[in-house]
Amino acid sequence: MMQQSTPMHARPEYANETLQESQYGSAPQRNMGYPERLISKVGGVFLGAYGLTRGSLGGLLVAGVGGLLYHRGSTGICPVYSALDIDRSEPSPGPEIIRISDTVTINRSREDLYQFWRNFENLPLFMRHLAEVRQTDESHSHWRLRLASGLGSVEWDAELTEDRPGEQLSWRSLPGAELHNTGTVTFREAPVGRGTEVGLIIVYHPPGGRLGITAAKLANPLFAQMAREDIRRFKSLMEVGEIPTIEGQPTGS
Amino acid sequence: MKALCWYGKEDVRIEKIADPKILNPHDAIVKITLTAICGSDLHLYDGYIPTMRKGDVLGHEFMGEVVEIGPEVKKLAKGDRVVVPFPISCGHCFFCNQEEYSLCDNSNPNAAVAEKMYGYSGAALFGYSHMLGGYAGGQAEYARVPFADIGPIKVPDELSDEQVLFLSDILPTGYQAAANCAIRGGDTVAVWGCGPVGLFAMQSARLLGAERVIAIDCVPERLELARATRQVETINFAEESVLEGLRELSGGRGPDACIDAVGMEAHGFGPLGWYDKAKQTVRLQTDRPTVLREAIQACRKGGTVSIPGVYGGLIDKFNFGAAFGKGLTFKMGQTHVQKYLPDLLERIARGEIAPNDIISHRLSLDQGPEAYRMFREKADGCIKVVMKP
Numbered sequence: 192m193m194q195q196s197t198p199m200h201a202r203p204e205y206a207n208e209t210l211q212e213s214q215y216g217s218a219p220q221r222n223m224g225y226p227e228r229l230i231s232k233v234g235g236v237f238l239g240a241y242g243l244t245r246g247s248l249g250g251l252l253v254a255g256v257g258g259l260l261y262h263r264g265s266t267g268i269c270p271v272y273s274a275l276d277i278d279r280s281e282p283s284p285g286p287e288i289i290r291i292s293d294t295v296t297i298n299r300s301r302e303d304l305y306q307f308w309r310n311f312e313n314l315p316l317f318m319r320h321l322a323e324v325r326q327t328d329e330s331h332s333h334w335r336l337r338l339a340s341g342l343g344s345v346e347w348d349a350e351l352t353e354d355r356p357g358e359q360l361s362w363r364s365l366p367g368a369e370l371h372n373t374g375t376v377t378f379r380e381a382p383v384g385r386g387t388e389v390g391l392i393i394v395y396h397p398p399g400g401r402l403g404i405t406a407a408k409l410a411n412p413l414f415a416q417m418a419r420e421d422i423r424r425f426k427s428l429m430e431v432g433e434i435p436t437i438e439g440q441p442t443g444s
Numbered sequence: 445m446k447a448l449c450w451y452g453k454e455d456v457r458i459e460k461i462a463d464p465k466i467l468n469p470h471d472a473i474v475k476i477t478l479t480a481i482c483g484s485d486l487h488l489y490d491g492y493i494p495t496m497r498k499g500d501v502l503g504h505e506f507m508g509e510v511v512e513i514g515p516e517v518k519k520l521a522k523g524d525r526v527v528v529p530f531p532i533s534c535g536h537c538f539f540c541n542q543e544e545y546s547l548c549d550n551s552n553p554n555a556a557v558a559e560k561m562y563g564y565s566g567a568a569l570f571g572y573s574h575m576l577g578g579y580a581g582g583q584a585e586y587a588r589v590p591f592a593d594i595g596p597i598k599v600p601d602e603l604s605d606e607q608v609l610f611l612s613d614i615l616p617t618g619y620q621a622a623a624n625c626a627i628r629g630g631d632t633v634a635v636w637g638c639g640p641v642g643l644f645a646m647q648s649a650r651l652l653g654a655e656r657v658i659a660i661d662c663v664p665e666r667l668e669l670a671r672a673t674r675q676v677e678t679i680n681f682a683e684e685s686v687l688e689g690l691r692e693l694s695g696g697r698g699p700d701a702c703i704d705a706v707g708m709e710a711h712g713f714g715p716l717g718w719y720d721k722a723k724q725t726v727r728l729q730t731d732r733p734t735v736l737r738e739a740i741q742a743c744r745k746g747g748t749v750s751i752p753g754v755y756g757g758l759i760d761k762f763n764f765g766a767a768f769g770k771g772l773t774f775k776m777g778q779t780h781v782q783k784y785l786p787d788l789l790e791r792i793a794r795g796e797i798a799p800n801d802i803i804s805h806r807l808s809l810d811q812g813p814e815a816y817r818m819f820r821e822k823a824d825g826c827i828k829v830v831m832k833p
């Protein structure tokens with residue numbers, strides 16, 4: 192019914208990659224400092240990010256993820272948010288989780304969408320902060336998340352836990368991952384030829400005890416926004432074979 | 445290249461900037477041969493549209509020659525002469541599929557911002573704020589045109605630039621405004637605003653079968669032009685009561701349809717006019733709904749209020765009860781330009797419409813800043829300015 196180029200052939204030079212590199216390129220790694228202090232700082236970054244409305248937000252968010260994951264980076268504590276440090280000696284309170292979900296209707300068949308997602312190596316084409324996903328075998332993959340500049344990247348292994356062709360895919364990180372996360376994407380036929388309703392659920396377990404949870408909860412709206420942006424990009428890629436952008440256009444000084 | 449850039453309220457400048465490049469596979473680059481200033485640009489000029497950034501290239505009414513195409517462009521080739529619709533539309537989403545091009549799902553890279561304000565984002569537009577995509581506009585020497593197979597329409601050599609340029613916006617906008625009125629033979633249609641959009645709405649209302657068209661404005665030469673070229677009766681709102689005038693001219697029943705071709709910067713009168721101006725100035729209200737208020741009051745029971753005039757946000761003292769009590773139908777929004785192009789191009793080619801009849805000023809792009817000022821003031825009999833880069 193629809194005639195369009197398949198996103199599989201999307202050319203990397205048109206996929207915004209240049210900009211992402213420059214924005215989130217890696218930098219020398221530093222030694223780990225005091226994890227709790229860093230998490231506190233991360234919380235501060237998140238709070239600061241609420242005041243922003245565009246552009247740098249994604250970068251800040253990923254900087255935050257970096258802090259949560261790696262407890263790496265500078266040693267100073269943002270004085271404004273040092274209050275967050277109060278509970279720093281607490282042990283991890285257990286299985287608290289953060290859950291993000293979103294839904295979008297895409298004008299393609301369930302099968303097409305499933306197929307594209309099933310090849311996890313496609314995910315970085317629309318998940319802005321994913322640098323790479325390598326399929327290591329039928330059900331295992333290796334993920335690399337690009338962090339804000341100065342924080343390098345984070346990697347983990349994941350396995351497919353559910354594979355219902357044309358309906359659902361679920362995956363989870365393997366033991367040893369620094370940020371435990373699980374994901375599910377569902378594909379449901381929309382009413383009478385209106386495409387496919389795609390649902391995305393991401394659940395993650397923040398590290399770093401209560402502080403990690405506090406920081407992650409603060410970050411949650413930003414994570415939710417990031418998931419929405421990614422799923423929107425997925426839609427554009429699948430409906431038209433490209434993701435809209437103005438990055439690189441000329442403007443007056 | 446040279447481009448007309450926005451720097452703030454009443455501050456637009458000609459700047460030397462880089463040429464646009466192909467950024468996505470369905471892009472084309474158009475070398476602009478003619479461009480125009482729209483009433484919508486005045487909302488930017490007057491600082492009423494949020495999320496503009498210094499240096500943004502203005503302009504959404506333009507045409508020219510295709511000089512470069514992306515690898516996935518199939519229907520256009522270098523050398524084609526095209527008019528570019530102001531909404532950027534992907535052609536494949538739910539909305540594009542039902543010809544609601546200005547509601548496209550896939551063209552706005554900043555959809556998140558518009559979603560926060562409106563729930564969902566419409567299509568991106570050229571040169572019309574970052575909330576609506578942030579795409580560089582066409583008051584420039586070149587423009588990058590995304591989804592080049594969907595928007596631009598090729599125009600035959602026999603038709604001059606001036607004859608076809610307004611297919612980019614105001615002609616289809618006036619046409620859609622009238623089409624939205626579901627006009628039946630014998631209908632009376634009232635049109636607020638004798639600017640380009642209003643003038644084309646009047647003409648379209650006639651084409652679509654309206655019996656009587658009534659034009660409302662306060663600028664004498666605009667009212668005169670409407671009378672002379674659009675077979676309308678007129679009401680000068682500076683001299684007489686619009687509501688009384690409309691009642692009288694519509695046999696006491698009220699117009700079957702009311703078209704607001706003025707939008708958020710309507711001139712108001714009396715205490716309510718001052719109230720609106722004051723609130724809008726301090727942004728307690730983003731829009732001055734003078735015309736909208738009048739239209740819902742004037743419209744006959746069961747009639748239609750069609751709103752091509754642009755609104756951006758909140759309005760005050762809006763008599764929703766009148767709309768409800770009279771069972772009115774509201775139709776509005778940015779124009780689905782692409783939908784109307786083949787038909788309107790046909791009508792131009794047949795000589796049924798001569799859209800160039802509204803051009804009052806022919807300037808060079810370099811005169812852009814002066815042109816904005818003049819068009820805003822409606823000075824020197826200014827109806828519509830076209831500019832050559």
Ligand SMILES: NC(=O)c1ccc[n+]([C@@H]2O[C@H](COP(=O)([O-])OP(=O)(O)OC[C@H]3O[C@@H](n4cnc5c(N)ncnc54)[C@H](O)[C@@H]3O)[C@@H](O)[C@H]2O)c1
Nearest residue numbers: 483484637639640641661706707710711752753754778779
């Ligand atoms: N919906 C769309 O897609 C679309 C496209 C183009 C333009 N527009 C909008 O249409 C509107 C008109 O555009 P234009 O290019 O004709 O602008 P314009 O500024 O040339 O014309 C507006 C006219 O309205 C008159 N006016 C002001 N207050 C009035 C009042 N209270 N009653 C009656 N008339 C009044 C002005 O004197 C002026 O002649 C603008 O809001 C513009 O943004 C919408």
Ligand SMILES: [Zn+2]
Nearest residue numbers: 482483484613
């Ligand atoms: Zn316009």
Ligand SMILES: [Zn+2]
Nearest residue numbers: 534537540548
């Ligand atoms: Zn679309």
